[in-house]
Amino acid sequence: xxxxxxxxxxxxLLSGCGMSAEEExxxxxxxxVGLEANFEKQQQPLVELEKKEQTIYxxxxxxxxxxxEQIKGLSQEAIEVVNExxxxxxxxxxxxxxSKKEFLLTESKVGKLKDEKMKTNxxxxxxxxxxxxxxxxKLYKNxxxxxxxxxxxxxxxxxxxxxxxxxxxxxxxINEMYDNVVKENERFxxxxxxxxxxxxxxxxxxxLNVVFDDTAK
Numbered sequence: 122x123x124x125x126x127x128x129x130x131x132x133x134l135l136s137g138c139g140m141s142a143e144e145e146x147x148x149x150x151x152x153x154v155g156l157e158a159n160f161e162k163q164q165q166p167l168v169e170l171e172k173k174e175q176t177i178y179x180x181x182x183x184x185x186x187x188x189x190e191q192i193k194g195l196s197q198e199a200i201e202v203v204n205e206x207x208x209x210x211x212x213x214x215x216x217x218x219x220s221k222k223e224f225l226l227t228e229s230k231v232g233k234l235k236d237e238k239m240k241t242n243x244x245x246x247x248x249x250x251x252x253x254x255x256x257x258x259k260l261y262k263n264x265x266x267x268x269x270x271x272x273x274x275x276x277x278x279x280x281x282x283x284x285x286x287x288x289x290x291x292x293x294x295i296n297e298m299y300d301n302v303v304k305e306n307e308r309f310x311x312x313x314x315x316x317x318x319x320x321x322x323x324x325x326x327x328x329l330n331v332v333f334d335d336t337a338k
Contacts, residue, residue: 142233143327144245150320154226160216163209170209174202174271181278189281196278203272210268214261221254244321249319253312260305267298 140148177199186194228247234240274291277283324331 149227156220163213196275199275215305230280256309263301270295
């Protein structure tokens with residue numbers, strides 16, 4: 122899965138002084154970005170594991186049942202890759218959950234904003250980010266379902282009585298589930314992109330002295 126990264130912003134806050142509502146919001150938003158660092162670290166390894174698994178699958182389907190022992194060995198290797206993918210996705214999920222808890226701390230601060238335009242910008246920001254978290258929940262569930270179907274497939278390869286019809290049915294289920302993964306991943310990416318833009322708008326409206334790092338996107 123390919124995911125957009127957050128735009129990172131830096132600000133110099135005066136130490137020893139009470140922060141304004143705008144600055145408190147900024148702090149929670151950027152802390153939330155930092156908490157998704159582990160989420161971002163999982164992306165490339167996941168892509169590599171998916172490629173590795175695909176290579177194993179292609180080797181399996183080229184073999185005939187006379188080479189059943191080799192099929193069993195390869196399918197067991199594929200199951201290990203599936204398990205590693207699942208471990209990676211769980212780390213990704215934990216990172217998103219930590220980010221969400223931090224982000225939700227901004228909600229109580231928005232009501233303290235005095236400028237109506239700024240408050241509207243902040244409310245738009247909250248709405249988009251909450252939609253993003255909802256999208257990730259759907260993405261996670263679809264990906265977990267796809268992983269479970271992948272595992273079932275390789276377990277099926279370890280049975281000599283596997284029929285072509287059973288194999289085709291399982292592959293169809295897997296393809297349909299990954300279609301759902303791709304669609305939700307696209308929505309998640311779009312919402313991340315929109316969130317980056319909304320966050321910039323809020324920081325500019327709040328007149329915060331920020332420097333944006335667009336290279337992280």
